[in-house]
Amino acid sequence: MMKKLSLFLGCIIPNRYPGIEKATYLCLEKLGIDCSDLPGASCCPAPGVFRSFDKSTWLALASRNIVLSEELERDVLTICNGCYGSLIDANNELKENAALKKSTNTHLEKIGKKFNGSVDVRHIVELLYDEFGPEKIKEMVTTPLNLRVALHYGCHLVKPSKERQLGSVEKPTFFDELVESTGAESVDYPDKMACCGAGGGVRSALLEKSLEMVNHKFSRISDAGVDCIVNACPFCHLQLDGGQAEVKEKFGLEYNIPVLHYTQLLGLAFGFSPEELGIDLNVIKNDAFLAKLKLKEPAEN
Amino acid sequence: MSEPDVLKTLQDAGLDVLTCMQCGTCSGSCPSGRYTSLNTRRIVRKARKNSDMLHDDDLWMCATCYNCQERCPRGIKIVDAILMIRTIAVHEGIMLPAHRKISELVLKHGHAVPINDATKEKRKNLGLEELPETVHKYPEALADVKTLLESCGFDKLVVEKQE
Numbered sequence: 001m002m003k004k005l006s007l008f009l010g011c012i013i014p015n016r017y018p019g020i021e022k023a024t025y026l027c028l029e030k031l032g033i034d035c036s037d038l039p040g041a042s043c044c045p046a047p048g049v050f051r052s053f054d055k056s057t058w059l060a061l062a063s064r065n066i067v068l069s070e071e072l073e074r075d076v077l078t079i080c081n082g083c084y085g086s087l088i089d090a091n092n093e094l095k096e097n098a099a100l101k102k103s104t105n106t107h108l109e110k111i112g113k114k115f116n117g118s119v120d121v122r123h124i125v126e127l128l129y130d131e132f133g134p135e136k137i138k139e140m141v142t143t144p145l146n147l148r149v150a151l152h153y154g155c156h157l158v159k160p161s162k163e164r165q166l167g168s169v170e171k172p173t174f175f176d177e178l179v180e181s182t183g184a185e186s187v188d189y190p191d192k193m194a195c196c197g198a199g200g201g202v203r204s205a206l207l208e209k210s211l212e213m214v215n216h217k218f219s220r221i222s223d224a225g226v227d228c229i230v231n232a233c234p235f236c237h238l239q240l241d242g243g244q245a246e247v248k249e250k251f252g253l254e255y256n257i258p259v260l261h262y263t264q265l266l267g268l269a270f271g272f273s274p275e276e277l278g279i280d281l282n283v284i285k286n287d288a289f290l291a292k293l294k295l296k297e298p299a300e301n
Numbered sequence: 302m303s304e305p306d307v308l309k310t311l312q313d314a315g316l317d318v319l320t321c322m323q324c325g326t327c328s329g330s331c332p333s334g335r336y337t338s339l340n341t342r343r344i345v346r347k348a349r350k351n352s353d354m355l356h357d358d359d360l361w362m363c364a365t366c367y368n369c370q371e372r373c374p375r376g377i378k379i380v381d382a383i384l385m386i387r388t389i390a391v392h393e394g395i396m397l398p399a400h401r402k403i404s405e406l407v408l409k410h411g412h413a414v415p416i417n418d419a420t421k422e423k424r425k426n427l428g429l430e431e432l433p434e435t436v437h438k439y440p441e442a443l444a445d446v447k448t449l450l451e452s453c454g455f456d457k458l459v460v461e462k463q464e
């Protein structure tokens with residue numbers, strides 16, 4: 001039986017794209033998943049930056065987030081590839097390395113906490129695939145979607161593969177299968193597994209270079225002729241959505257492709273409206289996309 | 302202050318760059334290298350020779366996509382090595398201004414991306430509480446995070462060193 005979960009929100013979802021947070025709550029409820037809040041959680045902290053600045057700081061903050069969930073006797077559910085990468089890597093290292101666990105607990109002791117290593121860290125995509133499976137999700141869908149989707153896995157969902165064990169990193173299929181459970185078609189496109197260019201502190205420090213990387217993806221996706229981009233990481237989401245506006249401003253190129261987190265896509269397939277799922281709160285506004293969704297209504301919730 | 306021994310630090314952490322045969326699979330797999338000066342093969346070569354790389358701007362151009370690490374025929378954990386070289390650089394006081402800034406955000410708010418008024422409004426319109434169930438809503442939790450950051454010396458680490 002699936003263990004009970006607590007929802008780790010991270011930074012970008014609650015503080016920039018709350019629609020994804022709302023969509024997650026709606027989907028978890030529809031799926032009948034027992035998932036509580038995780039009050040008092042902080043930044044994971046972001047793996048590409050803080051882990052590389054100072055490992056003890058990264059482990060201390062990550063372990064505190066994990067300990068909050070240990071106290072609730074629940075596994076940690078992440079909805080962001082970065083949070084997933086940070087927390088699963090920290091959790092594994094602390095479980096396997098007694099010396100690191102000891103030194104980390106020296107810090108945690110100062111706030112009256114202790115890392116035990118009693119819970120696991122999950123990502124919503126691998127959780128849905130493992131615990132439900134594409135067929136089961138498909139059966140639960142009430143409003144099959146007639147959409148052509150460009151799927152963006154995001155690097156840290158599958159890599160480093162040694163710590164993930166989710167199959168092929170060059171051409172994975174599990175996420176595509178979940179997308180197609182909603183009725184949508186996951187369209188293949190060149191450089192589908194390419195990085196969005198945001199990670200590792202590149203977006204924050206070298207914005208223009210980071211936008212050149214994502215622009216390459218936009219051009220490939222645009223050529224494929226899709227209705228929207230789907231991802232499972234709010235930092236990729238920010239880069240893919242806000243990045244389109246920045247690419248337009250800096251390079252004069254306009255794509256206007258709507259971007260959805262998987263929970264928003266699934267939410268649509270469960271009959272929720274784009275407004276309930278906060279899809280209209282993206283930077284990129286695309287009326288043609290919203291009109292195409294409306295054709296399916298009225299949906300029975 | 303003596304120069305840090307980067308090669309030894311990498312080797313002690315099990316990051317054996319000495320087995321690199323300079324095949325260039327890493328650079329050929331690097332999405333950042335198409336648009337930036339990042340030359341992963343050169344970073345690994347410099348690490349092998351233990352020559353100075355702490356001031357190398359390329360260090361900060363890695364988006365940590367892990368393509369090179371997945372594809373390295375010698376199984377060298379290249380991204381982990383780059384992250385570790387960054388760590389040594391940061392501890393030597395070498396850090397990009399933007400990265401100091403996000404570090405300051407975590408020190409102050411417990412979030413690298415703290416909430417703003419526009420998002421509070423969006424949250425209300427969605428029927429969510431104005432503040433999420435994070436350190437933003439629980440001051441005592443934020444105090445704990447600050448205690449940890451101080452205990453790890455992170456506050457001192459990311460403050461610009463006065464020469």
